[in-house]
Amino acid sequence: MSKKKPLPQEPIEAEIGDLSHDGRGVAHVDGKAVFVQGALAGERVRFRLTRRQRRHDEGEVVEVLSASPDRVTPRCAHFGLCGGCALQHLDPAAQIGMKQEVLAAALERIGKVRPETWLPQLVAEHWGYRRKARLGVRYVAKKGRVLVGFRERRSSFVADLARCEVLHPAVGERLTELAELIGSLSIRERIAQIEMAQGDGPVVLIFRVLEPPTPGDIDLLQAFAARTGLHVYLQPGGIETVAPLPGQQAELSYALPAQDVTLAFEPNDFTQVNLELNRLLVARALEQLDPGPGDRVLDLFCGLGNFTLPIARRAGLVLGVEGDAGLVERARANAGRNGLDDSRVRFERADLYSETPDQDAAGPWDWSRQSFDLALIDPPRSGALQVLDALAATGIRRLVYVSCYPGTLARDAGYLVANHGFRLEAAGVMDMFPHTAHVESLAVFERSKRGTLA
CATH class of the missing domain: 2.40.50.140 (Nucleic acid-binding proteins)
Known part of the structure; x- marks a missing residue:
């Protein structure tokens, strides 16, 4: 050999x-x-x-x-070692330009399509923007201390960070303090990670504990919370075990002022990491969808109602569909909180991945047996190929597709154009994750006059 x-x-x-x-x-x-x-x-x-x-x-x-x-000088002293960022050495304007090139290349190479128009790029604050994050925690015996931060680039090791420039300062400036807190606990070697969740107000930190903290540990965590104003939750098992320490319950929410909507959420719910960019994204999606009082609108992968409720302010009726039962429940509560009843907005739970439509029927989903004028979809990284036939069969004339991965958007775009008579009217990128190579984008499809309805 x-x-x-x-x-x-x-x-x-x-x-x-x-x-x-x-x-x-x-x-x-x-x-x-x-x-x-x-x-x-x-x-x-x-x-x-x-x-x-x-x-x-x-x-x-x-x-x-x-x-x-x-080329610019990276702001973070840990850039190059920490895997949280990849592009701090590239001017932010060039970063978003690169992301548009990535999207354009994927659309042409994978989907064999080009947008008729490129939408203006969406950008917001480049620093301190992250309000959702998962941080690694590790006690390193050789260093005699705990490390808290993102993983090292191309490694499973936790990077040795003093601060993070892209996390909201409430947490990003407290990594050393967090590490010292965990180092003072009896279970310092049994804490696997910390999840951060924040809307417009309070910050929640969820400590993933692999064994129960002692009463002394609880006292130290409570003192840290009182000193910093951060809210401490523990997660001893699966996601259903997440719970606040006594007196640490926080009411989390974020506002979409332009649409007169406020959404409440739980710390472990999916929300966009970049609140200001999300507001721009919702406004852009509404502008491109352009719903009117006579329109029936379908919103697939709707989550908490981030797009559904703003659409409901303008459309005749909007149906939000989501696979997570807890998110559906909170979306309904958010509708009520915003004064939107079921004559304007409805939500239903459906697994949009496992329930494959029957080739001889409209499909097993209730929504697929109804007619809609417009649709918005915001699928996870794996895309939305499974629902595209059923979606086209609802008769929609216009579709706004929000994507977190150019490869699956390009695949789905090619399918919609080749198989269902849509044209890719417009596409654009947004810098949801500045200083990373992550590409978030939005595409607009219009059904051509010769398009089919099935």
Whole structure:
């Protein structure tokens, strides 16, 4: 059996032609692609080879010989080690431009489609924007202390962070304090992670505990909560076990002022991490959907009603469909809280993935047997291919598709255009996660006159 050829120790000099979808520079050395961490398009760099693979190699910048005009100094002292961010060395305007290029390439390569119009890019605050996050926790005996933060880049280790520039300051500026708190507990080695949840007001921290804290531990956690104003919850088991410490219950909510809607949520519910960008997104979705008093609207993967309730302010009737029973219950409560009764908005639970429509029928979902004028869908990363036939059969003339992954949006866009007579009228990107390579986007489909209804 032949041994692996050792990696060369000498740095390699190369031109960076482009950026990959995950924010690494792409060079070609001896005809083979190399993904170079820390390099930007248009730069000449010296890099060290870190990994060989059959189809491509990987490397890391040692020296930038000729810098891109879009290169900036990272704000965070931990950038490069921490895996929470990938693009702090790239100017924010160039970051969102790169994300639009990623989306355009995916649409053409996978879906074989192009939007007729590119929508203006949506951007909000670039720092301190994260109000939802999951932080790793680890006691490191060799260091004699606890680490709290995101994982290291391409590693399962927790990065040694003093602060985080993208988390809301209420938490981002307290990572050292959190680490010291956990280090003072008897169960410091039995806390796996902390989840952060925040709307417009209070901040909840959910400590995932692998064994019960002692009374002394509870006292220390309560003192930390009193000192910081943060609310401490514990999670000893599954998600159903999440509960506040005595006196720590928090009422979480966020407002969409332009639509006169406020949504309450539980700490472990899905909400967008970037509140200000979400407000821009809701406004953009409404603008593109353009519902009127005579329209029946379908909202699939509706969650708490983030889009459903704003749509209900303008449409005749909107039906929100969601797979999580708890979210459906809270969406209904949110409708009542906002003065919207079931003559304007309704919610139903349906598993939009496991219930595959029958080829000889409209489908097993109640919504698929009804007629709608407009639809909005906001599926998870895996996309919405399973529901597209049934969705088209409802007779919608217009669809707004909110996506968190360009690959599945492109696949679904191609399917809608090729199989159901839609055209991709417009598409655009938004910077929901600044300084990361994550691409959030919105696409608008209009049914052409020759489109089918099934």
